Amino acid sequence: MNHAPLTRRQMLARSGWIGCSLAASPLWTPLSxxxxxxxxxxxxxxxxxxxxxxxxxxxTGDPAFAALxxxxxxxxxxxxxxxxxxxxxxxxxxxxxxxxxxxGFVHAVSTPYRDKRSHFDGQDLLEAGTQDLGGAGRDGxxxxxxxxxxxxxxxxxxxxxxxxxxLLAGTxxxxxxxxxxxxxxxxxxLRLAEQIMQSDPQMHAALIExxxxxxxxxxxxxTKKGPAHIQVARFAAxxxxxxxxxxxxxxxxxxxxxxxxxxxxRSLGQLSDVITTLKQDLGAAIWSQTAVVALTEFGRTARENxxxxxxxxxAGLMMMAGGAIRGGRxxxxxxxxxxxxLYQGRDLMPTDDVRAPVAWIMRGMTGLPISxxxxxVFPGLEMGADxxxxx
Amino acid sequence: xxxxxxxxxxxxxYGLSPQIAAPPSxxxxxxxxxxxxxxxxxxxxxxxxxxxxxxxLVSRFSKFARKNPQTEAGAAAGEKAKTARRALFHxxxxxxxxxLQRRIDTPHAFRERLIAFWADHFTARGKSGLLRAAxxxxxxxxxxxxxxxxxxxxxxxxVTHPLMLHYLDQNTSAGPNxxxxxxxxxxxxxxxxxxxxxxxxxxxxxxxxxNQSDVREFAKLLTGLAGTRDHSFKFRRNxxxxxxxxxxxxxxxxxxxxxxxxxxLFDLALHPATAAHIARKLAVHFVSDQPAPDLIRDLEExxxxxxxxxxxxxxxxxxxxxSWTNDxxxxxxxxxxxxxxxxxxxxxxxxxxxLIPAQIKRLMTTxxxxxxxxxxxxxxxxxxxxxxxAWITPQGMAARLEWAVNTPARLRPDLPDPxxxxxxxxxxxxxxxxxxxxRAAETRADAVGLVLCAPAFQRR
Numbered sequence: 038m039n040h041a042p043l044t045r046r047q048m049l050a051r052s053g054w055i056g057c058s059l060a061a062s063p064l065w066t067p068l069s070x071x072x073x074x075x076x077x078x079x080x081x082x083x084x085x086x087x088x089x090x091x092x093x094x095x096x097t098g099d100p101a102f103a104a105l106x107x108x109x110x111x112x113x114x115x116x117x118x119x120x121x122x123x124x125x126x127x128x129x130x131x132x133x134x135x136x137x138x139x140x141g142f143v144h145a146v147s148t149p150y151r152d153k154r155s156h157f158d159g160q161d162l163l164e165a166g167t168q169d170l171g172g173a174g175r176d177g178x179x180x181x182x183x184x185x186x187x188x189x190x191x192x193x194x195x196x197x198x199x200x201x202x203x204l205l206a207g208t209x210x211x212x213x214x215x216x217x218x219x220x221x222x223x224x225x226x227l228r229l230a231e232q233i234m235q236s237d238p239q240m241h242a243a244l245i246e247x248x249x250x251x252x253x254x255x256x257x258x259x260t261k262k263g264p265a266h267i268q269v270a271r272f273a274a275x276x277x278x279x280x281x282x283x284x285x286x287x288x289x290x291x292x293x294x295x296x297x298x299x300x301x302x303r304s305l306g307q308l309s310d311v312i313t314t315l316k317q318d319l320g321a322a323i324w325s326q327t328a329v330v331a332l333t334e335f336g337r338t339a340r341e342n343x344x345x346x347x348x349x350x351x352a353g354l355m356m357m358a359g360g361a362i363r364g365g366r367x368x369x370x371x372x373x374x375x376x377x378x379l380y381q382g383r384d385l386m387p388t389d390d391v392r393a394p395v396a397w398i399m400r401g402m403t404g405l406p407i408s409x410x411x412x413x414v415f416p417g418l419e420m421g422a423d424x425x426x427x428x
Numbered sequence: 429x430x431x432x433x434x435x436x437x438x439x440x441x442y443g444l445s446p447q448i449a450a451p452p453s454x455x456x457x458x459x460x461x462x463x464x465x466x467x468x469x470x471x472x473x474x475x476x477x478x479x480x481x482x483x484x485l486v487s488r489f490s491k492f493a494r495k496n497p498q499t500e501a502g503a504a505a506g507e508k509a510k511t512a513r514r515a516l517f518h519x520x521x522x523x524x525x526x527x528l529q530r531r532i533d534t535p536h537a538f539r540e541r542l543i544a545f546w547a548d549h550f551t552a553r554g555k556s557g558l559l560r561a562a563x564x565x566x567x568x569x570x571x572x573x574x575x576x577x578x579x580x581x582x583x584x585x586x587v588t589h590p591l592m593l594h595y596l597d598q599n600t601s602a603g604p605n606x607x608x609x610x611x612x613x614x615x616x617x618x619x620x621x622x623x624x625x626x627x628x629x630x631x632x633x634x635x636x637x638x639n640q641s642d643v644r645e646f647a648k649l650l651t652g653l654a655g656t657r658d659h660s661f662k663f664r665r666n667x668x669x670x671x672x673x674x675x676x677x678x679x680x681x682x683x684x685x686x687x688x689x690x691x692x693l694f695d696l697a698l699h700p701a702t703a704a705h706i707a708r709k710l711a712v713h714f715v716s717d718q719p720a721p722d723l724i725r726d727l728e729e730x731x732x733x734x735x736x737x738x739x740x741x742x743x744x745x746x747x748x749x750x751s752w753t754n755d756x757x758x759x760x761x762x763x764x765x766x767x768x769x770x771x772x773x774x775x776x777x778x779x780x781x782x783l784i785p786a787q788i789k790r791l792m793t794t795x796x797x798x799x800x801x802x803x804x805x806x807x808x809x810x811x812x813x814x815x816x817x818a819w820i821t822p823q824g825m826a827a828r829l830e831w832a833v834n835t836p837a838r839l840r841p842d843l844p845d846p847x848x849x850x851x852x853x854x855x856x857x858x859x860x861x862x863x864x865x866x867r868a869a870e871t872r873a874d875a876v877g878l879v880l881c882a883p884a885f886q887r888r
Contacts, residue, residue, distance in 0.1 A: 085807070108615065154624070154643075155634045157810050199800045200807070201818045217798055218823035222833055226874045229865040230829055230881055236861065237883035239820045244829070247822035289807050294597040294621040343609060343617015344600040349624065381640065 075186075077361055077402035078277045078327040080284050080315065081179060081204065084308070085160060086291030088333040089347050090354025091385060092301060094142050094367060097123045101374035105340045109347075112298055122367045127302035130309045134316070134358055138365030139324075141426065143355040143394045145369050147335060147387035149417075154349035156292065159334030164203035166392055168417035178392075179285055180207025181414045185405055191249065194283035195276050197269050204285050212250055212281075216272035217265075220251040270311040274318030277327070291333060295344035312358045325360030328398050328427065332391060338383050339374055350384035355391050361402065363428045368394065392418045394426050401427030431752055434855040438756070438888045440714060440746070441537025443768035446844070446852040448535050454746040460536030461576050461742065467530035467540065468572060473523050476565040476590055477660070479516070483558050484658045486512045516561050521785040523564040524792060524803055529780050531767040542575045542742075543567060544763070545713055548811040550586035550630060552595040553804060559594060559659065563804040566591040579706065579736035580697035584690060587626055590655045596622035596809065599659075603651040603669020603684075616667070623647035625809045631696040633705035642675050649673040649692055652684050703731040710745060712814050716757035720750035756887035759816045762799035765828060766792065769880050772853040775839045791835055798827035828886070833877030846875030854884050 092109060096102050098121030103110060115123035116132055122144070124135070134140035149169065150162045162170055166178030183189050189209055196202040196213040205211045220227070227248060234241040262268070266288060273284040288311065290304040308331060316324050336353025352372075357364065372378050372386035380386045396410040396418060411418050433450035436457060437443060444450060451457045489509035496502030531540050547567040554560040570589040574582035586592055593599050601619035602608040608616045623646040628634045652668030655661060668684030678695060681688035696702060707727035711719035726744050734740035745751055760768060783791070793803045800819060806812050813819075837843055846866040850858045862882040869875035879885060 152640065153628075153634060154640070155628050156808060158634050199798075199821075199823065201813065201815070201821070206817075213822050215798075215823045218826050220826040220830065222829065223870065223874065225868075225870050226829075226833060226878065229869060229874075229878050233859075233861050233865050233878060233882045236859070237887070239816065240825060240883055240886065243820050243822045243825040247826040247829075250822055251826060292808070294619055295600055342619050343602055343604065343615070344597060344619040346597070346619065348620040 075282065075403050076326055078282055078284075078319070078323060078359075079399070079402055080273060080277070080327065080329040080359075082308070082311065082329065082331040083160070083163065083202070083204065083285070083287035084291050084304075084331055084333040085156070085287050085289045086293075086333070087156060087159070087335045087337055087349055088291040088304075088353060089293060089297065089301065089337040090144060090333075090352070091336065091339060092297065092347075093125050093128070093305065093354055093356070094118070094144060095123045095125070096121065096144075096371065096374065099371075099374045101376075105374060107341070108345055109298055109341045119367060125301070125305055127305035128309050130313055131358070134312070135365055139358060139360055139362060140312075141357045141362055141364035141366050141368060143357070143368040143389070143391070143424075143426070145352045145372050145385055145388045146355050146391035146394070147352045148391055150335065151351065152381075154335060154351075156334060156349075161203065163332060163334045163391075164206075166204075166415045175203060176207035177202070177204035178395075178414050179204045179283060180209050180211060182399055182403070182405075183207075183209035183211070183283070185409050185413060186403060190280070191246070192276070192280050195273065195281050195285070197273055197284060197286040200287055202285055202287065212246065212276075214247075214250040214272075216268045218247070218251065220247050264307075264310075266307045266311055267314055270314035271318055274315050277319060278323060293337070293346050294342070294348060295346040297341070297346040300346075308356075316358075327359035328361040328402060329358040330395060330398060331356040331358075332395070336385050339379055339385055340383065351380045352385040352387035353391075355394060357394075357398070357426060361427055362398075363426055368424050368426060389421075390418060393420050394424055396420050397423055397425075398427055430749075435752060437537065439751070439758075441541060442531045442534075442764065442771045443537075443885070443888070444853055444855065445532070445771045445774055447774045448533070448771075451536075451538075454743075457536070457538050457746060458739070458743060461539055461542075461739065463536070465539070465572070467534045467536075468568070470533070471526040471529045473526050473564045473568050475569045476562060479558065479562045479565055480590075480658050480660055482512055482516045485509075486516075486558060487658075513558065516558055518785050520561040520564075521788040521793075523561075524788055525780045525783060527564060528767055528770055528792070529777055532771045532775055532780075533777070537771075538742075539575070541714075541764075543572055545710075546575055546582060546586075547571045548806070549709065550582075550592070551806050551809050551811040552586070552589065552592040553806070554591065555595060559591070562591050576739050576742075577737075578697070579702075579731070579738055580694045582738070583626075583630060583697050584693050587622070587630070587693060588653060588661060588686075588689075590659045590661050592622070593653055593655050593661070594659060596625055598622040598650060598653050599655045601647065601651055601654075602667040603648050605671070606651060606669055607666040608664075609667075618644075618647055618651065618669075620644065620647045622653075623650055626693075626696070629810055631705065632699060632701040636699075636701040636705070638676060645673040646675045646692065649675060649680055649688060653689065697736050698732075700728075700732060703728045703736075706741075707731055709814075710741065713758075714745060715751050716753070717814060717816055718757070723748050723750040756884070757816075758814075759819050759887055761812055761819055762796045762801035762824070762828070763803065765799070765880075765886060766796055766831070768885070769832065769836070770839070772849070772880070772885075773836050773840050773844070773876075779839055791838060795827060795831040795835070798823070799831070800824045800827075825881075829877065829881050832880035833874055836876050836880070837873045843872045843876055846872060846879065849876055850879050853879055854882065859884050 095115050113126035117123045131140050148163050150159050164177045191210045192212050194211045196205040198215050234244050269286050293300050333353050337347035337350040342348050370388040372388050392415045396415055437450035486509050489505040493502045493506035552566050554562045570585040574585050597619045602616040604617055620643055624643045627638050648669040652663050654664045663686055672679045672681045675692055680692050707724045711723045730740050730744040796803055850866045865878045866875045
């Protein structure tokens, strides 16, 4: 991406922040903005539970598809994307984004995780971004990315929500916060709490960060309304309009072993809400520089199971949105769904490593060298040819 | 460091209480587990049957109301359904109080900790509607009676409990060649969820020696385990896969029924990989995220030599020198933190009982959610994280501090004197900085909150 760096004033004008009290936020300094290494915004959403990519972007043009999914394909007709793939009807609110080429997918991708099909190992590997789980330690690829970017400060990257995000774990400073949290206590209590926690560095660090993040900032209160996923999206947008460049959070509820036709639309609706909320709250200018990437630990079985659901599989779908994304396309090498094409006779065959398009997006956003992305951020990854998923 | 009553109560119980003596010895802790379950009798929580009855009631009244709209009888039935629904919601809040009250009052807190531990190992919860109220009932009848017995019996009770069958989608799983699957009008078939999680989470562990074919064969073997319409347990022969299945190289069955399912679960319970998995989990939960290797090894050996006898495992755990390290390596997860605080405050049963549902929500369950642990609602079947780093987060610490400062005064209008409280809670030699903070705080409530947030209290 070759956006001319914005001046602080342009930045404020575009994000509609003029008139807000900037003094309230001690970390908002001209320096951190003017020198920000990149202006793009990266939002990573982990979809926990194994999203069924074959239901979300349906290969209706594949001759084998209909037979594999006799009941799941019933109901409202899917939304045609390109004549071959069609999108789940629950994502109808995202259709305008598709037409504006701000929504795209990469199909038949997976992490290097194979065969055991455990959510928890699958998620650990997805967040570690490594080749396998052995000896990888507990740092995540978003944190390793930051370790190679200049001018990183505590609020450059946000992990949002109550759950832990290994994705952001590591030595680079990261802010972890949830819109629901607050720390509204007297200065004396906070001072004494700091003192007694000094003997416990882990607790002490968490408390200091909590104080910094809860320190009466604009926008924080207005994000406290509505369902949790909307709150999270609004909070993320609020931070990204400020000094934050990276936000990560997770959405649960993708483990659809049964009654998938009833359960999946709810989760997709939430994901769709999150994306439309981000777009709306970020405003046109920042949205145009934003890449939202949604990833899941594995796909599900190609055949629906006997209970109207799907079991744990291998290859799945990555979803991308935002003005920085070259959308309106289903990327990836489609392997087909014939009996011989399936992985172990049951799962969609992974034809590419999901880390590769993510690495290309990070390259587009930050300009980091390919070698850094391949060796340090995603060790062991071959990025291959540029799929041009970034504008 | 050898056994001390204070450390025993902190590490293996819900912390010190000003009213209840800490266990004087390991022998006493074990005796407490063998004796009658006084807390369950004093603060009863009904079994699953109670929830089922409510569900049946609600659905009958609702159905009648739907079929008879705009009639007086229909309206009355609709009201009755609503009332029964609301009653169950209130019950749910009452059971939070009962569970907490047991932890406040018990002289044998190790038992309550074990129940929480095993209920988490065998995580099950209702996914919708009235079944959301069922988690305490599950702990009460599938977990509680078996924590001092053989792991195999605990495993069987949990895996065949209607709530687990519902949670991991076993209810609707039918063998591909079963009578139900062959019926042309209604397509039915296999669901792998329960089989996979039993192997991965409940027995062998994810690194265990099983593959996809074992998962699938085991899933076939489990077919027939199912709930009825109102979610009570039933073995449904028409859904069971005929013929034998091979799991981990051993062939089970022939005639479908509970016997081969019991056999495979018992074999899984005695597998060395299960012994290793359980040994590690016990050591991590009770002692440290990085437990001493010889503690795990000794637990594993005890498990195997005792055929999965859990009392013997607890005996090894409690007698092991590695269990009595002086530092407090583990953080209390939120529900334990809140329980320990209530126990330290000796909140009276009358006060707990007088709380109305909205107060229980405001004072207990919402704060625990903000601390990262919504009551009885883990996000996935692997239950709550053990890693300290999962709980020691900025938002988690903020929520603990807020709760500790603001809540105790609402439950004990006569807040204890902080100078005594610090001794009652942290033992006879509390850390000097906490003693100082308790004195320097502006208000009694602030002082109590600070003591509860001291690392010496939050860790065990």
